[in-house]
Amino acid sequence: MTTFTPLASAVGGALIGLSASILLVGSGKIAGISGIFGGTLVPKTGDTAWRVSFLAGFLLAGLAVSRALPQSFGAPVTRSLGVAVLAGALVGAGTQMGNGCTSGHGVCGLSRFSMRSLAATLVFLGAGMITVLAWRRLGGAP
Amino acid sequence: MKNVIPFVAGVVFAIGLCLSGMTNPEKVQNFLDVTGSWDPSLAFVMAGAIGVHVGFAQWAQRAKTPYFSDSFAWPSFTRVDARLVIGAAIFGIGWGLSGYCPGPAILSIAHPSRALFAFLLAMAAATILARKVFERPRDRRANEDAALSRT
Incomplete structure (x- = not known):
């Protein structure tokens, strides 16, 4: 069980929206993590420095928060390395194939009223719900 | 400013993710578990984020x-195609299995575990592979579409 946290979640979400706005209005870039990550791993000339800067700020802030509020990080739900590898491969392949994840499609794309992002968001939410339902009914780790 | 703005955006994004609850994979799975131990918190993350970002x-x-x-x-590409839908479905399955989407998974390096490293290595390898496989065909097709719409 996890506790319902509407206020903390809304405030955290508002900061994510603020970050996406800073990056868009300031630099003209879309704050999609899978895109920023993918473009860093497979770099293109002249389109890499801003990604590295973003990820540096992202990781440094993560380290700072893990010191100040360690309880905001939860443990992985599976200890099985096989399941972790499978899930990681699906997330990596799916986000590159579908050009975005929860941030790029679910926040930035929906805020632009993009039909592609609406379709992608509905599909990954639906696929995620069906997967959790099946996984938990089949007795997988909660 | 070219690198300062993305850095600041990265800092704010990370703090937002940590506060939101998305760095707890069990909470993410509970959000997706609508018929079981449903925790609707993450709907508030999305509402908060879009609420702030939509005007900008x-x-x-x-x-x-x-x-x-x-x-x-x-x-540059705006059509809903099979590649988008299949990609989003594959991502959704991985997201449901692990409770990790890319942002929280990368951020959780700050709170490491063996399963997280296995997830991240597989995600990075699949990201590189999928970029190599998918980057070109769509660019070519988008160019063909652009050429067609000009004629």
């Missing part, structure tokens, strides 16, 4: 240039 996104679409760079990097 709409403004940016009408603006000529961003404040500190020459142009907006809007996606």
